[in-house]
Amino acid sequence: MWGHLGTPGTRARPAAGMSSDLDVFVGNTTLIDEEVYRLWLDGHSVAEAVARRLRGGVLEREGTSVAVLQSDTRDHYRTFQMLERLLHAPPRLLQQLLFQIPPERQALLVQRYYAFDEALARELLGKKLSKGTKKELDEFDNFKRVFKAVEELRGPLAENIQQLFLLPPSLARDYAAIVFFANSRFETGKRRLQFLSFADFAACAQSMMGHWSQGALAPEAAEPDGDLPKSFLQDLKELKVLVTDKDLLDQHKSLVCSALRGKISVYNELEANFKALSRALVNVGGKLTHARDVRDFFVDLVEKVIEPCRSDKWSPGDLRLFLTQYTAAPRNLPGFRHQALWERYMAAITACLLRMYHD
Amino acid sequence: MPGKLKVKIVAGRHLPVMDRASDLTDAFVEVKFGNTTFKTDVYPKSLNPQWNSEWFKFEVDDEELQDEPLQITVLDHDTYSANDAIGKVYIDIDPLLYSEAATVISGWFPIYDTIHGIRGEINVVVKVDLFNDLNRFRQSSCGVKFFCTTSIPKCYRAVIIHGFVEELVVNEDPEYQWIDRIRTPRASNEARQRLISLMSGELQRKIGLKVLEMRGNAVVGYLQCFDLEGESGLVVRAIGTACTLDKLSNTSAFLPACNSPSKEMKESPLVHPPSHGCRSTHNSPIHTATGSRLTQNFSVSVPTLIYTGMGSGSAGKEGGPFKTLLRQQTQSALEQREFPFFTLTTFPPGFLVHVGGVVSARSVKLLDRIHNPDEPETRDAWWAEIRQEIKSHAKALGCHAVVGYSESTSICEEVCILSASGTAAVLNPRFLQDGTMEGCLEQRIEEASPPGCGFCHIPYDELNMPFPAHLTYCYNCRKQKVPDVLFTTIDLPVEAIVVGKGCLIQARLCRLKKKAQAEANATSISNLLPFMEYEVHTQLMNKLKLRGMNALFGLRIQITVGENMLMGLASATGVYLAALPTPGGIQIAGKTPNDGTYEQHISHMQKKINDTIAKNKELYEINPPELPEEIIGSPIPEPRQRSRLLRSQSESSDEVTELDLSHGKKDAFVLEIDDTDAMEDVHSLLTDVPPPSGFYSCNTEIMPGINNWTPEIQMFTAVRVSRLSNINPTNQTLNKNFNDLCENLLKSLYFKLRSMVPCCLCHVNFTVALPEDELVQIAVTAVAITYDKNQALQASKAPTEKSQQRASTDNEEQLQFPLELCSDPLSSQPFSPAKEVLEGASSHTGIPAAQRDRCNSWIELIKLKAQTIRRGSIKTTTSLEKASPLAEGYLRHRSVPSCTNSTVSVVKMTPLSFLPGAKITKYLGIINMFFIRETTSLREEGGVSGFLHAFIAEVFAMVRAHVAALGGNAVVSYIMKQCVFMENPNKNQAQCLINVSGDAVIFVRESELEMLPVQPSTAAPQPTSSAGDVTT
8 A cells, every 4th residue: 555655754843833734725716816926926935925915914904823824825826836837828728627717817817927027128128038048037938938939920929929828918019029129139228228118119119010020011921020021121221312312312301391391490400400310210221131230220210310309409299290291202202212111111210219209 | 238338539638748859749549448448549749639539339238337437548659669648537427327417428628647647638528328228227227316415406306205325335455456566656546546436336336226126216415435444445335315306397487596595495396285284293292302412422422222212102102192193103104214314414394303413323443354345244234233323322312213314434554433423303204205194194283383493392202301401492482392402413404493693613622542453442442432522512512602502503523533542523503593592601610719819710711701602692693582481481490590590600600509500410511620621621612713704604504694695606625734743742732733723724714715705614524634643634625605795784784573584594485385396295106115125234244353342321421520520610501691682684685696707617616505696407417536646756746735736626627627528517515525645755755535526517597597588398408608519
């Protein structure tokens, strides 16, 4: 018999009165305590979690004991540990039979599990996710997991993430941004970029994917959305004509200036800086084919567009009016045959700039 | 070839990776039934294989169909070495064998491995074609329905309740057959699981045969247990109540279902129309006084009754010819049965006439190897002996029958304690067989005692009482005698009138025992048992009085044997029955009157006790109506004395010496107050903390005084293993540790379930095991149900004259009962089933080889106890203290049916026989599952807690999957019958065996039912959630 195989040994045990060796509570419907879940997600040990719950005043509220709180916390931690495997592939959480969890609770579990700290995400933006640099951070693991899962997939990134991880749309979009930045390796850590938040970059990523990716044109695109389509980037070189051809540049300037005269408060500054601005705006795109230059995309936008405008005290409205006219004007330039490409390019640039144009 | 079993393997999902190189699995499935095996094709390189197999057909005997489980094994194909098993699914096909249950089993089943737990899922479809007419079956009992539910199932009516059926089968335990060789854990565990599954099937078939012999068609209150007797073998035994049930043809004819079982009761056609009525067979005022606390004690341990001449015959002597006739008829109806026992705990209205008190018997046996598994006579004889004892105890209480009957064992090494208990009762013979005595008697019996209190009236002879008890006239009808306290093992009868709410009461006790071998061990255990019974009883009585209540329902006393100690745990639900007198307080009297500080201490304690009683009365809303004393008009002089005594009790406690009313022998409850032990006893009385506000708890099906349940339920199992302090343990320190363990566990439950407040823990079921030295294991299964507090408040604010309440329904509602349904309540088949059983069972002869020892009588015990009297005593007195009228009225409101957007494949589980706010529309069959889980990497699996947590979750998951595959959405009367946990941390190993059972059902929410059009009589409403696709 099983018990015969080993006589119960003498275990070293705390001699104190009564020690609970085994203590479990299993409900037919799995109990999920939101507070304990948060503590677990934040990486607290059971002891730390108990201490924090104590500070929360649960003892006084419920008139219970520390032992009860410990036992309860351990139960929840065990449950979460067993659930974690399923949380790594949320659709399995919906299909599994082991834990009976109401759908809204399942959604909460997933959402909280994949929620992340924007400050941390901001720091990690554009860094390689394949390397295990920050092992201790669960959030980093989540980024890596999502990155790995959608890396090879076709179609809109955010939708893929939403389907594979059952995340709410906004969270899925944030993850898409993280994957997008990790793929393209944009530089975000420079000092002059520090004023930009994670949300700013996420919005930019969304605009860039929305306007530039293959999926934006053809749903059955050949390349994953996380990478910008090479042909598109190659085509962007054609736009350089707008700044290299002196005639085109002059005509472009006069079209924009005449359209904006009297409509923006910084007309003089615009007139003076048009050529520099235009060169910056066109060259940012032209450089995107070279991986090394891609990194500088946001640095260039800030250094060459945002900072000059800011020092000239452009208002966001001024910038918007300018970009609208600047994008529309080439339509009337004789000999410019890339208007569609130009507008596709500028749509994302405009969205990025407007989002980034703040203090 | 009377049956064809058809199985189709559809698909698998989430299989484990079996080939590390490819991270994939080449899975195929073996389908085995009896000795026939089929295989599917290998589905290569997938964790989600789609086999979509043909129908595998097994042509088999129906006997085989009943005994054998369908065994499905998922394997990983390996070209070069042996195929690796991924896991198995056992499917009990019994539910497919009777027409009213499930017709197909189809769904996703967890693939289970005894070493790795659940490893993915498999989709299976199972069907059975029965070819032959059932009559031709000799060895099989296909068609007999089984229910775990201990009442008449909701969509049936009982035509006849035949009575007790029992059977046991024995075998070698495969676990021990490896002993000299190397044990392969998986092979051994699977052999055990398979064997127990086979034995369960065989047992069920044999019980079914007995039922057919009795001409019944169903077993209700079916309880099957395993005794792991170690090297001496494996015993599977079962008891139940044979019935003839009629399916209520038109379920939709009923009112929408109700929140409490009581309302379902009224749907039962069992209430005979008044013209048939003999509601009470015993309306004689002589059949008075029922079980006081002593009833219980008395019957428990007395092998030779002092009042053997008592019982049915003598009781009739003053009843006049009519009553004698009635009694004789009842008697004859029951005496044809070898054992007039009923495993039911809730009865059709009118079935239960009087309740005598708790009867129980225990015996200590030494286990011996079962030499011939085909002849389990020894075990049969052991149980027959115990049952005989129970029967004679019941007789001594003037009762012919035992209801709420159950049996259990506790095994440690080669010692086994067999226990049986039940409630002695007088039943209405109408339900027991065809009504022989109809007509001539019924008219006169109509004057019978009112239903709200009749069951409290004593069934025994007042002038020839089997034990000293204090009788008064019933506080409800004032016509018949009632005892001052009533203990029972049954649920609170629906018609009972209660005051206030009930509460869970537990008595807990440890007794050290010397380690000993064989006979010496058995002897020392037997010597300890009576003391334990006595003390458990005393504790219960004191705790009951401390709560100001006068009756216990659902009493279950568990005595567990370990190597060096015995543990006793009694659980029951205390209530205040309006028919019984107000309980007296508890008094402590010191015996060193000159010691000032001592006196002070005593009076301080007394004050604490009095305060606790007052607090409890408030907490449980026990405010019985005032009764003018003249009306009571008791011929018994004591009450007045008692009332006088009580008024003065707080000032002085010296004068009570003359009035120890708690027991016939006044020295019986004496405690040595100056000695720390006794002090501890008194203190421990006060340590039971009431549940936090918003919580109530009970161990019965329904909570007396609460009936506005919401559909929100949470069934749970909690298990704790604790080490009791091992430095010079004494009984007192052990008691304290055990008490703390139980109290902390309850506290923990209340905290866990705090989000469900206001809520009641119902059917709280504690089981205690002593797995090894100083280790105590407690397992609790219960259901938390939220009730609607607003309605409760509303009702309590509303002024109402009604100060008393029915357990859960009232008279008017009972009368709305559709009488046309019981137009023919009597069976016309003339037969005497009991005789056949008697003949069948009479073969149990032979004297048990093992040593047998029984408890001493309580009287001897009290004598012993009395020798130790020194000073001080706890006294129990009866109070007629004026109480303010009950403020809270009877609550009729139903809870607002909560909107249920129930999601797919949710399966509810509950230990209760009903689901609040829902109507059970179909019983799909019994669920009876046995699992073993073992690990050799205990630490890696999160230690003992991680291991067991996962296993219990797996067991729940497998139960739910089976219910869903049957097309059900709930399992009712769920019970975890066994949870045997063993660990060996040095080897990083642990093993656990769990056995669970229940009834798979389809329920429909009350709110949905109301919206449904009237259903055609044949079609049962569909489940709210369709679980698993039914492919045909």
